[in-house]
Amino acid sequence: xNARALxxxxxxxxxxxxxxxxAGPGGRGPDALLDPGRLDRAAERLGLDDATLExxxxxxxxxxxxxxTAKAELKVARIELHRLLDTDxxxxxxxxxxxDRVGQLESALRRxxxxxxxxxxxxxxxxxxxxxxxxxxxxxxxxxxxxxSPRRGRRGPPDAPEPPPPPPGD
Numbered sequence: 148x149n150a151r152a153l154x155x156x157x158x159x160x161x162x163x164x165x166x167x168x169x170a171g172p173g174g175r176g177p178d179a180l181l182d183p184g185r186l187d188r189a190a191e192r193l194g195l196d197d198a199t200l201e202x203x204x205x206x207x208x209x210x211x212x213x214x215x216t217a218k219a220e221l222k223v224a225r226i227e228l229h230r231l232l233d234t235d236x237x238x239x240x241x242x243x244x245x246x247d248r249v250g251q252l253e254s255a256l257r258r259x260x261x262x263x264x265x266x267x268x269x270x271x272x273x274x275x276x277x278x279x280x281x282x283x284x285x286x287x288x289x290x291x292x293x294x295x296s297p298r299r300g301r302r303g304p305p306d307a308p309e310p311p312p313p314p315p316g317d
Contacts, residue, residue: 181214181263183207192282193275203267210263217259221252 183204190200228245231237268276 181207181210181260181267183211189279189282193271193278195271195275199270203270206263206266206270210259213259213263214256217252217256221249221256224249224252 186200186204186207190203195203224245228242228249231242231245268279271279
C-alpha cells in the first residue's frame with residue numbers, strides 16, 4: 148500500500164472518529180440545554196422563573212458563540228492535518244504534532260460544552276435538576292441510545308444469526 152493510500156485511510160478514520168463525537172445544538176441529550184430555542188420548552192416543564200430562564204439563556208447564547216469559534220478552529224486544524232497527510236512523503240513529526248493539536252481542540256470544545264452545562268445546572272434547584280434527569284431519561288430508549296430507531300434494513304444485533312433461506316419453490 149503506498150503512502151497516499153495510507154494517508155487517505157488515516158484521514159478518513161480520523162474524520163469519522165472525530166465527527167461522531169459532537170452533535171450540533173439541535174441534537175438530543177444535554178447539548179439541547181445549550182440551544183436557547185429549546186430552553187423555553189424545557190423551562191416550562193422545569194418550572195423556571197423568568198429571571199432564571201434569562202440567566203440560563205444568556206449562558207447558552209455565550210456557549211454557542213464560544214462553540215462556533217472553537218469548531219471553526221478545529222475545522223481549520225483538521226484541514227491542515229489533511230494537507231500534511233496529502234503529500235507523497237508526509238513529515239511524521241509534523242503530522243503527529245497536528246494530530247495532537249486536533250486532539251487538544253476537540254478536548255477544549257468538550258470542556259467548553261461541559262462547563263456551560265455545569266454552569267446552567269448550577270442555576271437550577273435540586274428539584275429542577277431531578278426533573279431534568281427524568282426528562283432526559285424519558286427521551287432515551289431502554290437501550291440508552293436516545294430513543295432513535297435502528298437503521299432501516301438492519302435486522303437484530305450485529306452478531307445475530309442470518310435468517311434461514313426461504314424454502315425452494317417460493
